Amino acid sequence: MEILINHGDNLEIILKGRLDTVTSAELQAALDKEQINEKLVVLDFKELEYISSAGLRVLLSLKKKLSSEGRELEVHNLNDVVKEVFKVTGFGNIITVK
Amino acid sequence: MKFKIGLKIILLGAALTLITTSITLTVSYHNYGIRAENSYIQRLDDNLKDIDLMLRSNDSTNVAFIYDLYDRVNAVYQTDLDEHTFSSWEEKYTYYKNKYPFMYDNGGGSTIGLSYEDAVFNANVENLASHLKTVTRGADGVTTFFAFYDKNRNRIIYLLDSNHARTTSEVPDEYYVTGSYLDIISQDSISFKSESQYISAKLNNSNFRMMEIEKPVGRSGLEGVYLNCYIQYTWNVVETSKHEFLRNQLAIGLPVGIGLLLLFVILSYLLVIKNVSKLKKSVTTFTNQAINNQKLNVSNPNINSKDELEELSSSFVALENEIIKYVDRIASDAKEKEKISAELAVASKIQLEALPPRLFSDANIDIVADITSAKEVGGDFYDYFFLGQNRLAFVIADVSGKGIPAALFMMKTKELIKSRLLSDKELSDAMYEVNEILNINNEAGLFVTAFVGIYDLKKHYLEYINCGHENPFILSRDKVWRLNCNSNFVLGGIPGFKYKSQIEKLQKEDLIFLNTDGLNESVNSKNEEYGYDRVVSVIKANLGKSKREIVEAIKEDLNKFTGGLEAFDDLTMMLIQAKSEVIEIEYTSPSYEIIEEVNHKMETSFESLPVSIKSSLSIVIDEILNNYITYNKKEDFKIIVKMKEENQKFILDFYNNGNEFNELKTKDKYFKEYSSELETGGFGITLVKNLCDKFEYEFKDNLNHLHLEKKI
Numbered sequence: 001m002e003i004l005i006n007h008g009d010n011l012e013i014i015l016k017g018r019l020d021t022v023t024s025a026e027l028q029a030a031l032d033k034e035q036i037n038e039k040l041v042v043l044d045f046k047e048l049e050y051i052s053s054a055g056l057r058v059l060l061s062l063k064k065k066l067s068s069e070g071r072e073l074e075v076h077n078l079n080d081v082v083k084e085v086f087k088v089t090g091f092g093n094i095i096t097v098k
Numbered sequence: 099m100k101f102k103i104g105l106k107i108i109l110l111g112a113a114l115t116l117i118t119t120s121i122t123l124t125v126s127y128h129n130y131g132i133r134a135e136n137s138y139i140q141r142l143d144d145n146l147k148d149i150d151l152m153l154r155s156n157d158s159t160n161v162a163f164i165y166d167l168y169d170r171v172n173a174v175y176q177t178d179l180d181e182h183t184f185s186s187w188e189e190k191y192t193y194y195k196n197k198y199p200f201m202y203d204n205g206g207g208s209t210i211g212l213s214y215e216d217a218v219f220n221a222n223v224e225n226l227a228s229h230l231k232t233v234t235r236g237a238d239g240v241t242t243f244f245a246f247y248d249k250n251r252n253r254i255i256y257l258l259d260s261n262h263a264r265t266t267s268e269v270p271d272e273y274y275v276t277g278s279y280l281d282i283i284s285q286d287s288i289s290f291k292s293e294s295q296y297i298s299a300k301l302n303n304s305n306f307r308m309m310e311i312e313k314p315v316g317r318s319g320l321e322g323v324y325l326n327c328y329i330q331y332t333w334n335v336v337e338t339s340k341h342e343f344l345r346n347q348l349a350i351g352l353p354v355g356i357g358l359l360l361l362f363v364i365l366s367y368l369l370v371i372k373n374v375s376k377l378k379k380s381v382t383t384f385t386n387q388a389i390n391n392q393k394l395n396v397s398n399p400n401i402n403s404k405d406e407l408e409e410l411s412s413s414f415v416a417l418e419n420e421i422i423k424y425v426d427r428i429a430s431d432a433k434e435k436e437k438i439s440a441e442l443a444v445a446s447k448i449q450l451e452a453l454p455p456r457l458f459s460d461a462n463i464d465i466v467a468d469i470t471s472a473k474e475v476g477g478d479f480y481d482y483f484f485l486g487q488n489r490l491a492f493v494i495a496d497v498s499g500k501g502i503p504a505a506l507f508m509m510k511t512k513e514l515i516k517s518r519l520l521s522d523k524e525l526s527d528a529m530y531e532v533n534e535i536l537n538i539n540n541e542a543g544l545f546v547t548a549f550v551g552i553y554d555l556k557k558h559y560l561e562y563i564n565c566g567h568e569n570p571f572i573l574s575r576d577k578v579w580r581l582n583c584n585s586n587f588v589l590g591g592i593p594g595f596k597y598k599s600q601i602e603k604l605q606k607e608d609l610i611f612l613n614t615d616g617l618n619e620s621v622n623s624k625n626e627e628y629g630y631d632r633v634v635s636v637i638k639a640n641l642g643k644s645k646r647e648i649v650e651a652i653k654e655d656l657n658k659f660t661g662g663l664e665a666f667d668d669l670t671m672m673l674i675q676a677k678s679e680v681i682e683i684e685y686t687s688p689s690y691e692i693i694e695e696v697n698h699k700m701e702t703s704f705e706s707l708p709v710s711i712k713s714s715l716s717i718v719i720d721e722i723l724n725n726y727i728t729y730n731k732k733e734d735f736k737i738i739v740k741m742k743e744e745n746q747k748f749i750l751d752f753y754n755n756g757n758e759f760n761e762l763k764t765k766d767k768y769f770k771e772y773s774s775e776l777e778t779g780g781f782g783i784t785l786v787k788n789l790c791d792k793f794e795y796e797f798k799d800n801l802n803h804l805h806l807e808k809k810i
Contacts, residue, residue, distance in 0.1 A: 018716065020716070021693060053782040056781055093769050094771065
């Protein structure tokens, strides 16, 4: 999976590929390395094929971290499969989807 | 009722005899009665005439005497005008004897004071009485007397009676004693003035014939005096005579009547009834034989009466002969038909057994065929056979016409196509040759429409030629579409036609649906065609089902449409579908890397799957295998993954040899809102359940088995 991180007004993270058991660990590692100063973190899923429960775990962990720091988390451009996953698990209720 | 007609005839005869006899008897009796009465009255009148003559004889001395008598009696009568009733005849006789002593013999012959005149008187009385008696002598029940009429009291008073006896003091037998009278009651009829000399009167319920006694010449003072001679009579004699007459008549009439009736009966039997009975017997015998399915024998009524019965009889015999002939003909026709039917049944069997099995299934291909002939033997056929290991040749065809000619042509065509294709010819060349041969010796002008295809089972290329046949349907994953065939001419139509084949690239899971026009052209009672729209809608409604189920669904819908109407054309369907591989992989002591491998295998082996399906399947594979590997650390841990695509479904089977555990029992997880305490454990199974259409678990042969299905 490709991870592109862009700092700016918001922290933009673009994922290309899939967020499964293996790649989730990669994302987690990348996130741990980053210094997040922005108020809002946006995950762009335009080129994300799908996300498994491992990926969801990474997202939840990120959400908790940001919330405790008073920062916001959004996910953008979900495809149908990812939307379905968010709906089924109720992740759409804890992370803002745009 | 055996002799109903005979009975009717006899009754008729009896009635006629009875009526005529009765009428004859009644009329003759009546006439005789009148004549008898008239002649009796005539006799009575003759008697009166005699009395009249007697009275007029001797210068009518007797007439003078009668009136003398009248004077004497009347003189006494006028002194005794009261009504008298007596309790006995003796009393009456004694009274009147005392009243009119001159009418009675005082005994001894010489009476004191009897003068000559008295003697003359006496003699005259006796003379008159005996004359009267003479006249009516031997007349039974008849009394003659003289009497005169008292107008004031409406009585007739007796003067002298034919039974008058001048006896001594002994009381004689009863007679009309002088001076006694008969009251004329108002209903009585009597007339003293009449045109006829002799008249009838009915007095006191007795019958009288009376005659006026002419007044003597020279006597005066007799106005208002009616002196008559009366003959009282009864009809007894006449009645007796009438009865005797009737007895005589009956004595003759009855035997004659019975004789006539018998004659009538015998004649009607001989002339009519016997023959009617004969005819009836013949007819019923024959009819019963017919009804009870017995052997029919021509009857012989033997009626020679030279009338309508004889005609009827001969007509019926002629009819019997015709019926017997007809029945024989029918029987032999039926035998003939049975023979033909039996042979057709065998022919049908031979024909159907020449076709390949209706169900065929191997590792690479599924074929389901269905054929229904309209008649015992049909003109439709299907065929399939392998050309080498990887190519399937198939044919569906429809010979023009039905029955035996079509059946023979069908067998020929089938073998021609097969032999040409098996000889490794190009499809176009093969069909060219088939057409040439079919056109030889085809005076019957039969032809056949056919769709011939060669299907590459590895690359899924379909090479085909459509010779005037229905275009096949292709059931793809997400749509139903029709093969766009060029129209080549029918086989056996015209020689020299250049057939051209086409190629279509199909998807592995595509289902080829072939049919003959017996399907879409079936009609219902309103003559509406079933049509392809209905076919397509039934197919779409049954897309996920097995091929056999699709065929049954179409047949059921068609039957509902036609309302069970008899099909007039053969109906054939053939469904061909390549089988998807079954991917089976086994891992021992697996690491997380196998997840990637399994996913990759899924994506490449089923590359035509839509992306979203693949993504969903990837998630499922990821979750399941992740769980398996995470929670099973034992040494010889084994995982087996099976994947296949079938009937618009993707089927995943996961096996592991770990401890018995059913992860489907894990509760679903769902986030309602954010909280810092949330955990993601358990989401995997939630996702699996929601991404699959069917999920089942079983522990069998020491393996945990998870069966998952997802609709495509």
